[in-house]
Amino acid sequence: MENHQENQYRKWFGEKRGRLAAEAFASKGWTSHYAETLEEAKKLLFETLLPKGASVGLGGSETLAAMDILTVLRNGEYKLYDRYNCPDHFEMCRDSLLADYFLTGANALTMSGEMVNIDCSGSRVAAMAYGPRHIIVVAGVNKLCANLEEAARRAMSAAPMNCKRNNHKTPCTETGVCGNCNTPARMCNQLLFTLNAQKFKGKYIIIIVNEELGF
Numbered sequence: 001m002e003n004h005q006e007n008q009y010r011k012w013f014g015e016k017r018g019r020l021a022a023e024a025f026a027s028k029g030w031t032s033h034y035a036e037t038l039e040e041a042k043k044l045l046f047e048t049l050l051p052k053g054a055s056v057g058l059g060g061s062e063t064l065a066a067m068d069i070l071t072v073l074r075n076g077e078y079k080l081y082d083r084y085n086c087p088d089h090f091e092m093c094r095d096s097l098l099a100d101y102f103l104t105g106a107n108a109l110t111m112s113g114e115m116v117n118i119d120c121s122g123s124r125v126a127a128m129a130y131g132p133r134h135i136i137v138v139a140g141v142n143k144l145c146a147n148l149e150e151a152a153r154r155a156m157s158a159a160p161m162n163c164k165r166n167n168h169k170t171p172c173t174e175t176g177v178c179g180n181c182n183t184p185a186r187m188c189n190q191l192l193f194t195l196n197a198q199k200f201k202g203k204y205i206i207i208i209v210n211e212e213l214g215f
């Protein structure tokens, strides 16, 4: 009973914050959507936002993995730059910079409509900064931060978990704490602040989901 109540209030809080953040992103030039569940976000993505036949690039994302988007994207109805199934990952990521749509998660969002991402090779943040015709970001309300400082801290704090996920041999995968490493395995090399999206109207699309997604 207590858990149910906790979840009920968490969902209420998530909805309030998620909807407010979606409004803030809209005010910064994003096309923004709020979804109550990941399933709802997936329906919106494939039934409304992503046209059949489009070329699609991908950023590594736990949130997108949880949506199981690859099953749909590999069904032949899209031209997928499949970075998870290709002979040359580097070239595939380069090619996907010119995709019609680039799908990704986010490391952190602010309640004022800004986004912060950290990246290893830079392929994801490069795409998010310029290249693909459209960027679609799917992010849970757990990614919402009060301001840019908190968002940057949040993005940095995800690095050890990303290292673990990608099996990088870094100090943080041993200790859980950043050792400011200086090796090719280092995950946190590029930090991108996306502050405003008015430059290219319709390019940036976000779905804020009232669930805890990714880390």
Ligand code: SF4
Residues within 6 Å of the ligand: 159, 160, 163, 170, 171, 172, 173, 177, 178, 179, 180, 181, 182, 185, 186, 187, 188
């Ligand atoms: S700098 Fe190195 S040790 Fe620190 S979080 Fe990044 S990958 Fe881990």
